[in-house]
Amino acid sequence: MINYEIHTTPFGEMRIAAGERGLVALSFHRGERPLPTGADWQRGASPLTDEAARQLAEYFAGERREFDLPLAPPGTDFQRRVWDALRQIPYGETRSYRQQAEALGNLKAIRAVARANGANPIAIVVPCHRVIGADGSLTGYAGGLEMKARLLTLEGARFIQQAELL
Template sequence: METCIIKSPLGFTKINGDVTGISSIVVLNSQEKPNDIIPEVLQDCVIQLNEYFQGTRKQFSLKLNPEGTDFQKRIWKLLEQIPYGKTLSYLELSKQLGDIKAIRAVANANGKNPLWIVIPCHRVIGSDGSLTGYAGGLHRKQWLLNHESPFKQQTLF
């Protein structure tokens, strides 16, 4: 398993993966030293994340290999279908799964997503439009949603 740390607008980010795919991307809550040399197997992931943060990439095309239960992987596949700049509620996600009673399990699987940004769990919000639970912190979720919003805040002066 190869690992690297990069700096992003939201903090230091750790990427793990190998030839079978990217297994995790997590934002760290501590300062780390970014890698000077990125392992070859992780280079495309780093490039695509940088493009995302620069606003030039809206969809990822990476080989993914996250670890999780079959149920979690089903939810993560649904998350990948949420378009850039759009949001979906936990209830709507449960309906897509075909079981509205599974809303808590859906929310739990969403929270266990090991592939920050690439599997866009930040695009899931409360039914009332509120920002709810996000492993990376609500300030990061808000930043990501603002970053993807087609309606950019303009300066008044």
């Protein structure tokens, strides 16, 4: 059973979902996104969704830089390794996909790392928003590039806005 709730943040609504072993999903909620298949979903808070909401509120208030939540994202072993590496990027810093592939010890895996970043089911806590292009520009983000820019700005990270590249 996976409990989920929709939590309002200063950056919009987020769907927080947790199972028995940990947080399974955290995403910007736009109403149209269906729930993933393969699990029994129940709308309603749990102690873990409440704790995630509390820690998110601290993050958005600038009071939290690291999250202390059990995670249980569904994914392949490779994806989980990529997501673990994302959690090593410090608050307020960014990395390129190439740097992430190097951190995993496989420079040939740049595209696979990018795909795994895109499949990350736990936004913010697993900070895929901290991965940017090699030139410092913003690259894809499930929450949209504007949201990625807002998150990086909140953290004080340096990046290049698309208009600056022209």
